[in-house]
Amino acid sequence: MDQLVLAIECDPATDVICTPEFVNDLFETQVVFSIGGFDVNRAMLLMLLAAFAAIALLFFAYRQPRVVPTKFGVAVEGMVGFVRDEIAIGIIGPEGIRYFPYLLSIFLFVLVGNFMEVAPFINFPITSRMAIPAFLAILTWVIFIFVGFAKNGVRYFTDIVWPRSVPVALRPLVGIIEFFSTFLLRPLTLAVRLFANLVAGHVMLSLLLASGWIFVSSVGDIGARSVIGLGWFTIGLAIFLFEIVVSILQAYIFTLLSAVYIQTSVHPEH
Amino acid sequence: MEDISGALALIGYGLAAIGPGIGIGIVAGNAVQAMARQPEAAGMVRTTMFLGIAFTEALALIGFVLFFLA
Numbered sequence: 001m002d003q004l005v006l007a008i009e010c011d012p013a014t015d016v017i018c019t020p021e022f023v024n025d026l027f028e029t030q031v032v033f034s035i036g037g038f039d040v041n042r043a044m045l046l047m048l049l050a051a052f053a054a055i056a057l058l059f060f061a062y063r064q065p066r067v068v069p070t071k072f073g074v075a076v077e078g079m080v081g082f083v084r085d086e087i088a089i090g091i092i093g094p095e096g097i098r099y100f101p102y103l104l105s106i107f108l109f110v111l112v113g114n115f116m117e118v119a120p121f122i123n124f125p126i127t128s129r130m131a132i133p134a135f136l137a138i139l140t141w142v143i144f145i146f147v148g149f150a151k152n153g154v155r156y157f158t159d160i161v162w163p164r165s166v167p168v169a170l171r172p173l174v175g176i177i178e179f180f181s182t183f184l185l186r187p188l189t190l191a192v193r194l195f196a197n198l199v200a201g202h203v204m205l206s207l208l209l210a211s212g213w214i215f216v217s218s219v220g221d222i223g224a225r226s227v228i229g230l231g232w233f234t235i236g237l238a239i240f241l242f243e244i245v246v247s248i249l250q251a252y253i254f255t256l257l258s259a260v261y262i263q264t265s266v267h268p269e270h
Numbered sequence: 271m272e273d274i275s276g277a278l279a280l281i282g283y284g285l286a287a288i289g290p291g292i293g294i295g296i297v298a299g300n301a302v303q304a305m306a307r308q309p310e311a312a313g314m315v316r317t318t319m320f321l322g323i324a325f326t327e328a329l330a331l332i333g334f335v336l337f338f339l340a
Contacts, residue, residue: 189328196334253324260321
């Protein structure tokens with residue numbers, strides 16, 4: 001991934017960049033600067049940027065409500081209306097409007113974070129660092145468990161581990177499966193789905209665009225064979241468009257699944 | 271041994287992706303059929319399709335995590 005780009009400018013005297021870290025690279029980024037022992041890295045700065053971008057989007061769209069909105073206003077209103085009508089009210093039901101602010105917040109934050117993958121000069125999706133999807137998934141987890149206990153009391157838990165709609169002989173087995181899938185696998189898959197999609201896209205883009213650039217720029221060394229680089233570059237640009245679709249789709253799916261998990265706590269019998 | 275464990279994990283992830291791949295194909299194919307038969311229900315079918323895909327995908331994602339853990 002990033003090492004490929006960095007390896008071109010690799011200086012053998014500093015082995016910091018030259019040694020690939022593989023797995024750790026997906027969980028840590030290089031420190032940009034540190035304030036009093038508190039390290040600030042690129043993902044943190046971009047996370048703040050994403051949060052401010054999401055706030056600015058809503059602020060500028062809704063600052064002056066007009067009878068005939070601007071094109072930008074229509075676009076943002078369409079997005080907000082989609083989250084409200086299709087996700088919050090459409091999935092959870094009429095009381096879903098209570099959870100609409102949360103769902104809109106995570107939708108916009110994840111969307112802006114995903115778009116950083118294809119944004120020029122950034123090219124780094126913050127959601128491809130496990131901490132951010134994991135935190136958002138844990139937030140959803142806390143909310144749906146809290147709502148479940150607040151709406152249904154202890155029966156929320158007992159209905160999961162001892163489901164009464166299943167024959168008695170199967171109840172222990174189904175109960176164990178339901179317990180693991182509700183309390184452990186839900187947050188795990190919610191986080192990993194977003195993380196894995198964005199990592200895969202980031203790796204593909206980095207490899208194709210960087211190798212295309214390396215091949216084309218080494219015309220002097222390998223001659224006509226550097227034409228291969230053009231093909232890789234073209235595929236990289238096609239993947240670029242595909243990744244825009246993936247960014248929107250993953251933000252939608254993350255929000256949709258959060259709404260579904262909250263819905264199962266609000267109406268557990270369904 | 272390090273190299274072998276890495277390669278085995280890759281094969282394991284490949285195996286884990288077979289089932290969800292078939293499953294997602296069935297889900298999406300049937301959703302397209304449903305939308306073609308009843309276009310007015312397309313919105314509902316699409317939402318349910320994404321849900322079905324998301325739940326089916328979970329198994330492949332667990333394989334993806336195990337690839338890093340191995």
